[in-house]
Amino acid sequence: MFGYVRHYKPHMRVCEYESYKSVYCALCKQIGKEYGFLSRFTLNYDFTFLALLGLAVDQDECNFEKKSCVCNPLKKCIYCVSRSDVLSYSSAISMLTLYHKLRDSVADSSFFKSLVPRFLLMLFSGKAKKAAKLYPVQADVFEQCMKKQRELEDEKCRSIDKAADPTALMLSSAFEFYAKDEASRRILKRLGYCLGRWVYLADAADDLKDDINKGNYNPFVLAWDIRSENDIKSCGDRLSEVLDMCISEVNVAFNLLDVQRFAPIVENIIREGMPSVQKTVIFGKEAKNERSV
């Protein structure tokens, strides 16, 4: 995951934003507690969404407390406190994903360029093992999906659907964990699948320019025969269509989910945050109708 699943702050109520931040801070703290201080810096918005949705469907109560921030002692942060294992689970998934991402970049880059990821991999592989021990089912699925992804890239897969399938299945299994009954299992699997598909394809759209210049694998380049930067500009609307379809499916799946709390925040992320990220990714920063604060 790559940090694309974000909130859209301008349309958030202050209390919603603070709840959202409290989940972010709580997750940061949990990762620090379980996987060491350095791992904290690997936290991104995607895992916050994973934790947020987990807490949203969780039956247990969810409280908030104000304590000093772990990274900045002068600051006070609000932390979301829950007895459930949602935060611990999201931390583990975050470590597993990081581990696979690092392995991927080691395999992808030349010897000298791979030195940094190699070093990080050494640092984090023990932590990933710990996470895999806690959640073996997910660790297995992740391992298989990454292998499949590599195979598809090696054979230069021309199908957008096939290329997105492994990441989609990964998230599908990650969200399935929160299921309470058969109905919620089906909803969460579908939601995870379409979200994973969106994340993979948004990332592919983001990398289009780089991938063309460097000749790297990119499903859009092969499927639509994109050769130059001009081609990228002309296929912007088409990219939007592909990604909109995924968001739309995430949205209808989420509508069916029984949610205890945080519904407006999740809706903000799905209906505004993701479309806004998607717009930036496809049309560049200028096209974005918001100013950075």
Place this chain on the structure above:
Amino acid sequence: MKDPYEVLGVQKSATDEEIKTAYRTLAKKYHPDNYAENPLSDLAEEKMREINDAYDNIMNERRGGQKASSANGGAQYGAYNGGYSARSEFSDIRNLISSGRIEDAQTLLDGVPPEKRNGEWYFLNGTVLYRRGWFEDAYTSFTTACRLNPENPEYRAALNQIQKQRFGGGYRTMGDGASCNACDICSGLLCADCLCRCFGGGC
């Protein structure tokens, strides 16, 4: 049975008009059209039934036992029945799809030789792909089905649904299909937020 007021997300003291509005908003959200071809359509139908029942219950109670039905509430949002076309060459595959056995359906579809692949084959292939989440191939397949049988309403409906979603209609207007601006999104969110608050969520 659930409290009908809770189902609609309104207070017991809400006026008839408020209840109607809440009912319409929810009915739009869970409208069968938004879930056509979707593997979760049965769950959406269930929600829809729940909302219809809750609305009928409240209205009956308020009219002192007089029979009222959601049909009188201004608009009826009934269950959607796609309905199979009269003659189907692939009824076995249709049965597999409707019982959720998507992989088996795909295997059978793949086994059909290319010269026997007609409009219906492309439609069913599209349905299976859509359910798996392979939206690009599904789109191509539905398009081909419509090209081969331009006047078939079933294939046309499937293609329309997917087109609506591809142009943001699926989430930006919650199925309205009309154009939408920042104000609409904002008011939509406000409504959604109010509903959630009544369910006991929020911060």
